[in-house]
Amino acid sequence: MGAIRVALVNDYEVVVRGLAAMMRSYAQVLQVVELDMGEGAAEPVDITLYDTFAATQGDREEVRRLAADPRSGKVVVYSWNLDPALASAALANGAAGYLSKGLPAGELAAALQGLHRGESEARVVLTGSSKAGAGDWPGREEGLTQREAEVLALITQGLGNAAIAERTGLSPNSVKTFIRSCYRRIGVTTRSNAILWGIEHGFRPDRGRIRPAGGEAAR
Structure with missing residues (x-):
């Protein structure tokens, strides 16, 4: 079985590049094929990871649109907002999973693999042991959290x-x-x-x- 093809979606290039860097150690199982800013996947992928940094949450039109596009594969919302009601709304909106941005890279990779396999326990993960600050974001070098x-x-x-x-x-x-x-x-x-x-x-x-x-x- 080949690597899971993943598209990363957020409106900020630095955010998707940071996510790609986090996942680089897991390239044998997760192949990041697209970094998309303001776009959906251009070609079919297995998973679209939607980062909510400065974006709408999983209960809004953007996730519904991504989930309706067959090229997106399984849409997974990646968020700091850990409200269970919001996670449920995202799933009702068509998302296949809802993952905390507090997950360390290894746990994120494992959760994405579980979602790809259809494991129900991987659908919603609202905890994480890593410190806030994984990945990258605009203003990080200037000291902004x-x-x-x-x-x-x-x-x-x-x-x-x-x-x-x-x-x-x-x-x-x-x-x-x-x-x-x-x-x-x-x-x-x-x-x-x-x-x-x-x-x-x-x-x-x-x-x-x-x-x-x-x-x-x-x-």
């Missing part, structure tokens, strides 16, 4: 606090806390300056498709 970066990405996209809370599953007070800590880290005091900083530091969503085994597609 993944959650701070996600909030800043949504600010850069033009979302208000209420919309950010809805998108991320954070409480309104948590959103405000992340905004304050984010502003301190990047040295700004206003939303307009935060947006400008975000634009200058790669917080605008990307579009395009990268094929690791065959070179990069034009974007």
Whole structure:
């Protein structure tokens, strides 16, 4: 049996590249064939891993659209939002699995293999032993945590606090806390300056498709 063909989907190139790097040690069983920003799989794959960083959650149209596309194979939502009700909504929306971003790379690889085999216990994994911060994200080199970066990405996209809370599953007070800590880290005091900083530091969503085994597609 050959390696499981995997497409990684998120609107930020640095995020999907970080995921691909996490999975590199498991290339014999998981072959990452596409990194997709704002796109679905271009050719049939076995699993599409949908990273929710600065994206809609599994109960929204994006996952429904991916799940309806036969090229996507099994769609797996990869999220920090560990609300069991949201995981259930994602499965009802067509996702084959819902995995915590707290999973270490080895446990993520094992869960994806289990989902490919159709194991029911692999469908929802809402725990993880690794420290927050696996993979990569815009602003990491500037000291932003993944959650701070996600909030800043949504600010850069033009979302208000209420919309950010809805998108991320954070409480309104948590959103405000992340905004304050984010502003301190990047040295700004206003939303307009935060947006400008975000634009200058790669917080605008990307579009395009990268094929690791065959070179990069034009974007």
